[in-house]
Amino acid sequence: MTRPQGRHPGAMPRQVTRSAGAPLRQRAVDRVVRIQELYAAGLHGSKMAQVLPCMRDEDGGPAVRATPARVIELSLERERIDRMTGDLLRWREVLDEVIATGDGRRAAGSPSPQPAA
Secondary structure (H helix, E strand, O other), rough: OOOOOOEEEEEEOOOOOOOOHHHHHHHHHHHHHHHHHHHHHHOOHHHHHHHHHHHHOOOEEEOOOHHHHHHHHHHHHHHHHHHHHHHHHHHHHHHHHHHHHHHHHHHOOOOOOOOOO
C-alpha cells in the first residue's frame, strides 16, 4: 500500500473544507491532544503511527481497527511503559531517601543548602 509522501496513517487532514469546517477542526484539535498524550507517554513517531489508527480522537478510546497483531504490539508498548513507570518510582524512592538524609542533617544543626544560581 502506498501513501502520499510525508503522510502517516491516522495523521491529521491537510485541509479543512468549508462545508465541514467546524467538525473537522474539532477532530483536528482532538487528534492533536491525542498526539500530545502519546508523546507524553514516551511514544515516538513510528509507534504513534501504529497506535493512532486504533484510537478514537474524541475520547482516546479504542477504534475497531485494532487487529490481533496490533493488540500484541500495543501490549508490548504497554509493558515498556510499565517498566518506565517502575524505574521512575524507584528513582523517586532514592530521591526521597537523599532528601530525608539532607533534612536530617539540617535538623541536627547543619546549614541549609543554598539553591544554585
